[in-house]
Amino acid sequence: MQERQVDVAIIGAGTAGLGAYRAAKQHTDSVVMIEGGPYGTTCARVGCMPSKLLIAAAEAAHQAADTDAFGIRINGEISVDGEAVMARVKSERDRFVGFVLDSVQRIPAGDKLTGYARFEGPNTLVVDDHTRVHAKRVVIASGSRPSYPGFFEAAGDRLVINDDVFEWDSLPESVAVFGPGVIGLELGQALHRLGVRLRVFGVGGALGPLQDEAVREVADRTFNQELYVDPDAKVEAIERDGDSVVVTFIERHSGERLTERFDYLLAATGRRPNVDRLGIENANLTLNDKGVPSYNSFTLQCRNANGSPSHIFIAGDADQDLPLLHEASDEGRIAGDNAGRYPEMRAGQRRTPLAVVFSDPQMATVGLSYAELERRYGGCDCLASGEVSFEGQGRSRVMRVNKGLLRVYAEQGSGLFLGAEIFGPRAEHLAHLLAWAQQQRMTVAQMLEMPFYHPVIEEGLRTALRDLNANLQLGSRIIERCMECGPGD
Numbered sequence: 001m002q003e004r005q006v007d008v009a010i011i012g013a014g015t016a017g018l019g020a021y022r023a024a025k026q027h028t029d030s031v032v033m034i035e036g037g038p039y040g041t042t043c044a045r046v047g048c049m050p051s052k053l054l055i056a057a058a059e060a061a062h063q064a065a066d067t068d069a070f071g072i073r074i075n076g077e078i079s080v081d082g083e084a085v086m087a088r089v090k091s092e093r094d095r096f097v098g099f100v101l102d103s104v105q106r107i108p109a110g111d112k113l114t115g116y117a118r119f120e121g122p123n124t125l126v127v128d129d130h131t132r133v134h135a136k137r138v139v140i141a142s143g144s145r146p147s148y149p150g151f152f153e154a155a156g157d158r159l160v161i162n163d164d165v166f167e168w169d170s171l172p173e174s175v176a177v178f179g180p181g182v183i184g185l186e187l188g189q190a191l192h193r194l195g196v197r198l199r200v201f202g203v204g205g206a207l208g209p210l211q212d213e214a215v216r217e218v219a220d221r222t223f224n225q226e227l228y229v230d231p232d233a234k235v236e237a238i239e240r241d242g243d244s245v246v247v248t249f250i251e252r253h254s255g256e257r258l259t260e261r262f263d264y265l266l267a268a269t270g271r272r273p274n275v276d277r278l279g280i281e282n283a284n285l286t287l288n289d290k291g292v293p294s295y296n297s298f299t300l301q302c303r304n305a306n307g308s309p310s311h312i313f314i315a316g317d318a319d320q321d322l323p324l325l326h327e328a329s330d331e332g333r334i335a336g337d338n339a340g341r342y343p344e345m346r347a348g349q350r351r352t353p354l355a356v357v358f359s360d361p362q363m364a365t366v367g368l369s370y371a372e373l374e375r376r377y378g379g380c381d382c383l384a385s386g387e388v389s390f391e392g393q394g395r396s397r398v399m400r401v402n403k404g405l406l407r408v409y410a411e412q413g414s415g416l417f418l419g420a421e422i423f424g425p426r427a428e429h430l431a432h433l434l435a436w437a438q439q440q441r442m443t444v445a446q447m448l449e450m451p452f453y454h455p456v457i458e459e460g461l462r463t464a465l466r467d468l469n470a471n472l473q474l475g476s477r478i479i480e481r482c483m484e485c486g487p488g489d
């Protein structure tokens with residue numbers, strides 16, 4: 001067993017780990033980054049990028065099949081070449097991964113260790129069976145992995161997760177997706193649009209990240225116009241039969257008991273932080289009820305078992321809060337910076353919460369979750385909301401993307417803008433405008449002073465903000481459509 005002494009050890013070379021490495025190196029040359037799996041990051045290898053590549057192919061297929069209403073006839077059959085689809089997904093994915101590998105390559109060999117790290121003590125990590133690292137400070141950036149109930153194992157090797165989908169050489173005939181969360185909806189709808197026979201099964205009624213019942217209800221109805229999604233499914237059996245997975249369930253619309261065969265069961269039922277195999281019990285940390293270290297979200301510093309500040313930091317999906325790429329990147333940088341400068345600490349900048357789901361229509365949430373807003377502001381009637389339906393919205397109708405509902409929230413009295421839930425066209429862009437406004441602590445009145453071009457989807461946002469302003473009793477109600485702005489704003 002080799003022995004190494006370092007100032008900072010980082011567990012994981014994903015987005016958070018790489019950010020932590022660069023930040024820690026600003027303070028000391030004595031940093032080691034430990035990676036047990038393949039380099040390249042979850043985002044580039046099996047997450048954000050390949051999923052968006054698959055969705056892009058599905059959008060192309062969907063648009064090609066939807067030209068008739070514009071008077072455009074495509075003569076001949078539209079066919080999906082599954083091998084070509086997957087070849088592009090994989091080659092573009094490899095290009096993105098290649099950029100990460102290049103940057104990892106530039107890190108001096110002595111700063112990298114290969115193997116899985118485990119805490120032997122608060123300052124000691126054992127990497128596989130070959131190296132013991134004595135570290136003055138540690139950053140845990142070990143990411144997350146899919147989690148699913150044990151009874152899915154009945155599907156045997158027909159049980160797949162997102163990683164497996166991006167290794168397919170072609171598209172299967174059919175998939176049963178379990179989990180209508182972010183991954184299930186993004187991949188499920190994309191596969192459906194690429195011609196895969198598909199059903200999506202959920203539990204408890206959840207749909208993506210939506211918590212506002214009005215928005216969730218519109219999303220449920222809209223998805224079901226296109227594909228079968230049951231957010232509260234009654235699944236009676238999952239069995240393996242030959243090369244197929246056989247699912248017995250109650251069809252949500254007819255109430256019939258159906259038994260259907262699928263090529264694969266895709267488990268998209270959530271992810272768990274990779275802290276359970278770290279020997280975390282040897283690190284002298286306070287753990288929450290899920291076994292995840294408690295930490296300060298501005299410094300990313302963990303707490304010792306007695307509550308005092310620890311020399312251990314945590315960042316990215318490993319800390320279970322906001323498991324998103326831009327958050328992993330911010331957290332890695334803050335944790336690495338503080339691990340480098342320890343014992344002095346700096347509070348890092350945290351941004352307005354922002355999440356986007358690349359379904360069609362897209363979903364997005366801005367600010368505190370709706371449940372949290374209700375908890376904080378609901379009891380005193382302090383929460384006001386406004387909304388717009390995209391059905392009649394001018395630009396959305398022009399482009400035939402007029403589906404969805406946007407709801408915005410503000411504080412009664414001050415008119416302070418608090419957040420939004422969006423299910424609608426181009427939500428990725430609307431959500432950015434709203435997140436920027438919220439981070440600037442703008443009031444709804446100030447947001448309405450901003451320019452809105454015509455005809456654009458953002459005019460729909462203006463309608464929702466006017467509705468909100470009226471509900472705040474800070475402006476007059478929209479009685480008829482704003483004709484000076486053009487029809488259907």
Ligand SMILES: Cc1cc2nc3c(=O)[nH]c(=O)nc-3n(C[C@H](O)[C@H](O)[C@H](O)COP(=O)(O)OP(=O)(O)OC[C@H]3O[C@@H](n4cnc5c(N)ncnc54)[C@H](O)[C@@H]3O)c2cc1C
Pocket residue numbers: 011012013014015016017034035036037038039041042043046047048049051115116117118141142143144162183274277278315316317318323324325326328
């Ligand atoms: C299908 C999918 C789609 C996604 N799409 C988006 C999106 O569109 N937008 C978005 O913002 N986010 C998206 N995400 C989430 C995003 O990918 C993650 O939030 C982000 O990659 C987390 O980065 P990380 O550094 O925390 O973890 P990772 O990149 O997973 O890095 C953790 C690293 O730690 C290593 N490791 C684990 N345990 C040990 C150990 N004991 N010793 C040594 N090394 C260890 C792992 O091998 C891994 O390389 C998506 C995720 C998935 C799965």
Ligand SMILES: NC(=O)c1ccc[n+]([C@@H]2O[C@H](COP(=O)([O-])OP(=O)(O)OC[C@H]3O[C@@H](n4cnc5c(N)ncnc54)[C@H](O)[C@@H]3O)[C@@H](O)[C@H]2O)c1
Pocket residue numbers: 149178179180181182183184186201202203204206207208209268269270271322323324355356357358
């Ligand atoms: N566009 C993006 O930013 C993006 C895309 C993909 C993933 N991600 C990140 O990855 C995380 C994990 O994604 P995810 O989709 O795995 O988790 P999720 O928490 O978003 O969704 C899991 C879903 O599975 C359901 N579920 C749980 N147990 C079930 C069961 N037994 N049967 C059927 N359904 C069940 C849950 O009710 C929920 O709807 C996300 O929270 C997100 O942070 C982000």
